[in-house]
Amino acid sequence: MAQFQSLPGFREFYPDALARRNHIFRQWRRAAHAYGFSEYDAPVLEPLDLYKRKSGDEIEAQLFSFTDKGGREVALRPEMTPTVCRLVGAKANALKRPIKWCSIGEFYRYERAQKGRERAFFQFNCDIFGEPGPEAEIELIGLLVQSLAGFGLGPADFYVRLSDRTLWLHYLASLGLNEDQAKAVLGAVDKYEKVGDEAFKTYTETFGELAGETKAKILAFLGIKSLSALEAVLTPVGGEALAARLADWRKLLNGLAAMGLGEYIEVDFGVVRGLAYYTGFVFEAFDRKGELRAIAGGGRYDDLVEKLGGPALPAVGFAIGDVTMGLLLEQRALMPTFGPTTDVYVVIGGEAERTAAFLDIAGLRAAGYRVDYPLKELAFGKQFKAAAESGAKLALIYGGDELAKGVVKFRDLSDRSEHEIPRASVVEAVRDYFTTGGTA
């Protein structure tokens, strides 16, 4: 048994696990590039205050934070949003709008690991800065769907629940609640699906019992699952701001429908996302079976860049985590199996032939082919077995008989046919084989 173990919640990626992780990253990047997002990266270690400023002092309990040798209070980043706000904020005036940025990075949270949650995990973050209207949400939610659909997941596998904190706050204000009361209600709404009426406990303790009629209206609003139901509730309330917001909703849903994504989207005012910094549309992606924690989450945060010291800059973003993503792909059998990747296996007769083989191996590798060979002298039988296991489509045989004639035996491992080729044309012969689909 090893004397040292990895820290709790920190994963080790053996080659097969890393291949799966890379597969996830590859699909994410493909989607982001297709949507015209630029990839950036930033430090893993940040000033502790960056996170306190955004989330309050309580956040420190859930951070990997410490004092560095220079006496600085620092923390391993638990999320990307404050960092990207700083990056964009610092150069906001020089960046072409809209600013569409993405990143893949590792994040760290000092929390107890459980299913779908580790202490170190990777996130795919995508944000659009500088666009206040729902056009940004259309683009971003479109990317979110594509980032999941790219793996072969369909509307039967996942969906995006869409809600709106702006409308929630408008509606609660129309019910006569002040700002603090409204925030407390949103906290209750966030929990309501899970714990039911118990969710209002905190509100009741702080502000007293909600009037029965008000509470009934809140619960009805929470149950809204369509634009028409939303309009039915809000039209009587009236007002210009509400009318404009409903127009935003129509634009957003029509836009997503026009992209062919309607099947993935569900209006659901039970989603509010507890975080106070969200200011408008909020959304979460879930698996349809409801067995996993949220796959992705996001929303609009128009005040955060300014709060963190930048200019006023509207923003909307989302993040997908690698842990739940991986679980979902395994569950739906959409995670490919990754084996060794070799194009050509070189069979070497003995030490005398090794030197000659090395020259051609180096030439093939320089030409970009993935070439492998036994590091030690090995019986032919073993070498062919190794060749088959390597996944190579082609074996080149450097034996004493062949080299004496100035040739190499060229064996197609898929149909076991073989012929001799002049040594001088090894690279050309391999290139011909692979460019003609492996049937040369």
Place this chain on the structure above:
RNA sequence: GCGGCCAUAGCUCAGUUGGUUAGAGCACAAGAUUGUGAUUCUUGGGGUCGCGGGUUCGAAUCCCGUUGGCCGCCCCA
């Protein structure tokens, strides 16, 4: 931070009421086989039974603690 379950080889596990030197399959390696691939046979390496303490003539087995894992609560940016 709190609670439940678990911990034997790289992996999956067996190990009787506590009793010789802790086993199997898979995987890995070598040979049978000195020029041609999945099979078969033989052999081998690999364990202070998570760690520490206690009970006992004797502990993988019973007790306590601890660390780690899984699951849940809190939280979930």
